[in-house]
Amino acid sequence: MADRIRVTVWNEGRHEKTNEHIAKIYPKGMHSVIAEYLANQGMEVRTATLDDPEHGLTDDVLANTDVLIWWGHMAHHEVQDAIVDKVYNKVLDGMGLICLHSAHFSKIFRKLMGTTCNLKWREIGEKERIWVVEPGHPIAEGLDEYIEIEHEEMYGERFDIPEPDTLVFISWFQGGEVFRSGCCYYRNKGKVFYFRPGHESYPTYYNENVMKIIANAVKWAKPNNGPQINFGNRQPLEKVAGA
Amino acid sequence: MADRIRVTVWNEGRHEKTNEHIAKIYPKGMHSVIAEYLANQGMEVRTATLDDPEHGLTDDVLANTDVLIWWGHMAHHEVQDAIVDKVYNKVLDGMGLICLHSAHFSKIFRKLMGTTCNLKWREIGEKERIWVVEPGHPIAEGLDEYIEIEHEEMYGERFDIPEPDTLVFISWFQGGEVFRSGCCYYRNKGKVFYFRPGHESYPTYYNENVMKIIANAVKWAKPNNGPQINFGNRQPLEKVAGA
Amino acid sequence: MADRIRVTVWNEGRHEKTNEHIAKIYPKGMHSVIAEYLANQGMEVRTATLDDPEHGLTDDVLANTDVLIWWGHMAHHEVQDAIVDKVYNKVLDGMGLICLHSAHFSKIFRKLMGTTCNLKWREIGEKERIWVVEPGHPIAEGLDEYIEIEHEEMYGERFDIPEPDTLVFISWFQGGEVFRSGCCYYRNKGKVFYFRPGHESYPTYYNENVMKIIANAVKWAKPNNGPQINFGNRQPLEKVAGA
Amino acid sequence: MADRIRVTVWNEGRHEKTNEHIAKIYPKGMHSVIAEYLANQGMEVRTATLDDPEHGLTDDVLANTDVLIWWGHMAHHEVQDAIVDKVYNKVLDGMGLICLHSAHFSKIFRKLMGTTCNLKWREIGEKERIWVVEPGHPIAEGLDEYIEIEHEEMYGERFDIPEPDTLVFISWFQGGEVFRSGCCYYRNKGKVFYFRPGHESYPTYYNENVMKIIANAVKWAKPNNGPQINFGNRQPLEKVAGA
Numbered sequence: 001m002a003d004r005i006r007v008t009v010w011n012e013g014r015h016e017k018t019n020e021h022i023a024k025i026y027p028k029g030m031h032s033v034i035a036e037y038l039a040n041q042g043m044e045v046r047t048a049t050l051d052d053p054e055h056g057l058t059d060d061v062l063a064n065t066d067v068l069i070w071w072g073h074m075a076h077h078e079v080q081d082a083i084v085d086k087v088y089n090k091v092l093d094g095m096g097l098i099c100l101h102s103a104h105f106s107k108i109f110r111k112l113m114g115t116t117c118n119l120k121w122r123e124i125g126e127k128e129r130i131w132v133v134e135p136g137h138p139i140a141e142g143l144d145e146y147i148e149i150e151h152e153e154m155y156g157e158r159f160d161i162p163e164p165d166t167l168v169f170i171s172w173f174q175g176g177e178v179f180r181s182g183c184c185y186y187r188n189k190g191k192v193f194y195f196r197p198g199h200e201s202y203p204t205y206y207n208e209n210v211m212k213i214i215a216n217a218v219k220w221a222k223p224n225n226g227p228q229i230n231f232g233n234r235q236p237l238e239k240v241a242g243a
Numbered sequence: 244m245a246d247r248i249r250v251t252v253w254n255e256g257r258h259e260k261t262n263e264h265i266a267k268i269y270p271k272g273m274h275s276v277i278a279e280y281l282a283n284q285g286m287e288v289r290t291a292t293l294d295d296p297e298h299g300l301t302d303d304v305l306a307n308t309d310v311l312i313w314w315g316h317m318a319h320h321e322v323q324d325a326i327v328d329k330v331y332n333k334v335l336d337g338m339g340l341i342c343l344h345s346a347h348f349s350k351i352f353r354k355l356m357g358t359t360c361n362l363k364w365r366e367i368g369e370k371e372r373i374w375v376v377e378p379g380h381p382i383a384e385g386l387d388e389y390i391e392i393e394h395e396e397m398y399g400e401r402f403d404i405p406e407p408d409t410l411v412f413i414s415w416f417q418g419g420e421v422f423r424s425g426c427c428y429y430r431n432k433g434k435v436f437y438f439r440p441g442h443e444s445y446p447t448y449y450n451e452n453v454m455k456i457i458a459n460a461v462k463w464a465k466p467n468n469g470p471q472i473n474f475g476n477r478q479p480l481e482k483v484a485g486a
Numbered sequence: 487m488a489d490r491i492r493v494t495v496w497n498e499g500r501h502e503k504t505n506e507h508i509a510k511i512y513p514k515g516m517h518s519v520i521a522e523y524l525a526n527q528g529m530e531v532r533t534a535t536l537d538d539p540e541h542g543l544t545d546d547v548l549a550n551t552d553v554l555i556w557w558g559h560m561a562h563h564e565v566q567d568a569i570v571d572k573v574y575n576k577v578l579d580g581m582g583l584i585c586l587h588s589a590h591f592s593k594i595f596r597k598l599m600g601t602t603c604n605l606k607w608r609e610i611g612e613k614e615r616i617w618v619v620e621p622g623h624p625i626a627e628g629l630d631e632y633i634e635i636e637h638e639e640m641y642g643e644r645f646d647i648p649e650p651d652t653l654v655f656i657s658w659f660q661g662g663e664v665f666r667s668g669c670c671y672y673r674n675k676g677k678v679f680y681f682r683p684g685h686e687s688y689p690t691y692y693n694e695n696v697m698k699i700i701a702n703a704v705k706w707a708k709p710n711n712g713p714q715i716n717f718g719n720r721q722p723l724e725k726v727a728g729a
Numbered sequence: 730m731a732d733r734i735r736v737t738v739w740n741e742g743r744h745e746k747t748n749e750h751i752a753k754i755y756p757k758g759m760h761s762v763i764a765e766y767l768a769n770q771g772m773e774v775r776t777a778t779l780d781d782p783e784h785g786l787t788d789d790v791l792a793n794t795d796v797l798i799w800w801g802h803m804a805h806h807e808v809q810d811a812i813v814d815k816v817y818n819k820v821l822d823g824m825g826l827i828c829l830h831s832a833h834f835s836k837i838f839r840k841l842m843g844t845t846c847n848l849k850w851r852e853i854g855e856k857e858r859i860w861v862v863e864p865g866h867p868i869a870e871g872l873d874e875y876i877e878i879e880h881e882e883m884y885g886e887r888f889d890i891p892e893p894d895t896l897v898f899i900s901w902f903q904g905g906e907v908f909r910s911g912c913c914y915y916r917n918k919g920k921v922f923y924f925r926p927g928h929e930s931y932p933t934y935y936n937e938n939v940m941k942i943i944a945n946a947v948k949w950a951k952p953n954n955g956p957q958i959n960f961g962n963r964q965p966l967e968k969v970a971g972a
Contacts, residue, residue, distance in 0.1 A: 112358075114354060114405075115355075119474060120477045122477050127483075129966070134915055145959065158617070159619070160474075162357075167649070172662060176479060188359070228874070229403075234420070236369065372906075375886070379580065380712075400860045401864060410892070414907070415902075469623075470621050470626060598843045600916065602821060607961070644958045644960075648843075661964075661965025662967075674845070720850070722905060723904050726856075
């Protein structure tokens with residue numbers, strides 16, 4: 001890994017082009033707002049979108065990415081399987097992956113989870129409170145006991161994911177639901193973090209606390225210099241008696 | 244669920260047909276030996292194999308299966324994706340799944356895990372000791388502290404699986420390796436158990452302790468009568484102020 | 487274990503004697519209401535209270551208890567340490583333990599958790615919704631997606647417990663908090679379930695769904711016939727070369 | 730937290746004074762060897778021993794410790810409860826704790842685990858192989874797939890601990906046992922790591938890989954700047970209807 005964490009922020013990038021209201025909130029796309037914040041934290045940041053050649057995720061880009069952030073919603077099905085497979089292999093080989101909000105339904109997240117990742121939702125702009133339940137976890141760095149978002153889309157349980165390896169946040173919604181909002185997973189050498197907030201029609205990625213959490217997650221998910229793993233046929237430690 | 248647990252034992256069934264040595268150990272196939280044991284425990288047992296029409300997993304069979312046991316090895320790629328998808332949906336809907344030995348590389352197990360499920364192996368017929376690490380778990384019912392298998396294929400870590408929801412057994416191998424041998428997972432409403440032993444060239448499924456564990460796992464994995472889950476757009480509890 | 491699950495319902499039993507309002511809700515104590523429900527499920531049920539000799543937990547009672555249910559609040563400090571130690575040893579040896587509501591602060595629960603088990607609370611009789619997050623777990627048997635309690639005391643995160651081995655329920659409270667409400671733990675051969683509801687001033691233990699969950703938890707927590715464990719100095723499998 | 734991680738290495742320090750063989754291996758005590766290694770990694774390191782006033786763990790020392798490393802064996806019972814309580818409170822408040830080898834039976838580890846922490850053992854100087862099972866975890870940084878220790882005391886399962894939040898290492902022993910050797914736990918704001926190797930009669934703490942793991946564990950366990958937690962009575966978000 002390079003000295004500075006190398007982040008690629010991937011965004012579907014369609015809502016911002018087709019919806020005037022969303023374009024006003026994120027004139028250069030959600031990815032630009034996220035990228036700018038992380039660059040200000042001293043990270044080396046690239047962006048990539050669905051409509052770039054190879055969705056912006058060329059071999060060269062992936063080879064130079066420590067942590068990939070993913071936002072998608074209306075066009076999950078347009079993401080090419082071959083590129084999903086490349087990202088998948090990179091994650092298993094150590095690249096961090098942060099899936100935001102509606103990326104719960106992205107091909108890459110579902111493939112890594114092994115479940116449908118389905119959930120409940122409601123879009124009336126209600127209040128969300130995100131409670132820290134594992135305060136010693138590095139992703140809770142610098143936070144208060146909860147963060148509040150005035151208007152967000154609701155996501156509710158049952159969220160069809162495998163039990164998180166560590167559950168860091170649980171959301172409360174004004175209309176009566178709860179949600180496991182910050183979920184950490186190990187997948188071979190890679191680390192995956194799912195983080196709930198960020199509906200395209202609200203200015204959520206301008207929220208300082210939301211961005212603090214994303215920056216913390218990048219630091220947590222960055223690759224370690226872990227063991228080279230040898231699968232397959234292996235020799236015994238020494239001659240095994242009777243074998 | 245019916246009064247008696249309805250088990251379907253699925254076996255690839257090829258080794259027994261093509262290898263004389265294996266045919267001698269399991270003249271009617273591994274599935275028959277497993278099925279007979281479970282039937283003697285009072286379960287309602289069916290078998291199915293790769294070469295049956297629809298691999299023996301018709302809609303009717305799946306609709307009448309509480310727990311599916313899976314053994315495969317040399318022909319994982321011949322299992323039709325459409326049938327894997329049907330089994331996958333059944334598991335998420337509550338059917339139990341027990342994957343044995345080389346089924347670590349089956350399409351269905353990999354799809355449910357989200358990882359490669361790769362591992363180390365060696366076939367010199369060395370000794371395996373399977374230690375109970377969670378003695379209060381129902382799958383450890385009726386066992387001693389460890390069970391020993393005189394000759395088995397070695398499987399060694401790193402086993403590329405998600406961290407088990409509960410790890411019940413760890414194997415020791417004479418040649419120097421360890422392995423997470425009994426792994427429990429929740430996948431939506433379904434329960435999945437991976438159990439390591441059972442190489443086709445050893446009489447492992449005649450081992451009383453191995454079979455006790457498989458029977459325990461069937462009882463653990465059987466469907467519960469859990470909540471009907473409603474995904475998608477939901478109404479709020481009551482009118483949300485300001486929304 | 488006997489054929490019928492043998493349950494002992496332990497209740498501090500003080501609120502019911504000193505508070506007229508509570509005495510009206512639970513004239514014979516909360517333990518009697520819980521005991522009656524479980525007896526109707528075919529369980530063999532005893533009750534015991536703080537003011538009984540040895541708190542009702544004699545060696546004989548404990549020797550004949552498969553699952554102990556615990557409710558305490560105002561007099562945790564009056565429970566004798568010697569009896570807490572006996573219960574603790576019984577749990578590690580396989581007896582199930584279900585801690586209800588304010589038993590989060592009982593000596594036995596804190597000793598088994600290793601943390602303070604502190605939390606937030608508020609008593610204004612607000613609405614609680616308890617969401618099932620692990621629908622395949624046996625404790626979720628027979629439930630809908632959530633259960634609702636019209637008036638309850640609020641308990642809120644951060645709840646200072648170890649991460650549950652399995653988290654089955656999360657509560658939503660009208661006033662803005664969430665809580666990990668149904669928490670499963672293995673402790674050596676014993677199983678422990680913490681279940682949140684049951685403030686003394688509300689008729690919570692007359693709620694059919696609350697009682698269904700307690701009955702499910704009893705079935706889950708009952709001892710298995712697991713391995714006899716031998717700690718201490720052990721012989722090697724065979725002579726170890728060079729040792 | 731200060732810029733450099735402040736580590737206090739606590740050692741019982743008795744074996745080295747009373748046993749000639751051990752004194753030869755660790756003339757200045759195991760703590761000195763560990764401390765020197767960590768200081769060379771740029772950490773700010775102190776040592777403390779049982780026979781120091783207040784066991785060397787004064788309020789001032791604890792106030793200036795980010796991570797405490799603990800080695801004890803023959804004199805666990807001589808550690809004063811009042812000091813154990815101070816260390817316990819510091820851990821819950823965020824101080825990292827690394828318990829080495831026979832510290833599995835220390836008062837502080839048992840108090841934090843809630844179990845007996847008992848295990849099997851054998852001292853014939855057999856070979857240990859420590860396998861990495863979670864290669865993406867920061868504590869596996871810079872390692873190969875396994876590390877090997879030529880001569881060590883055996884510790885074997887069943888190890889009576891709560892299921893680790895993350896299991897990083899599993900040991901293989903020549904004589905037939907396995908052991909969960911590297912166990913991570915969150916305890917409120919603090920992080921606890923148990924690491925198996927380090928019997929006093931072998932030069933284990935001169936092993937480069939063992940020390941790499943301890944240094945990695947210090948970095949993992951260091952406090953984060955997490956939320957200030959407010960337990961107790963709380964106000965609702967807003968007036969709750971009907972309450």
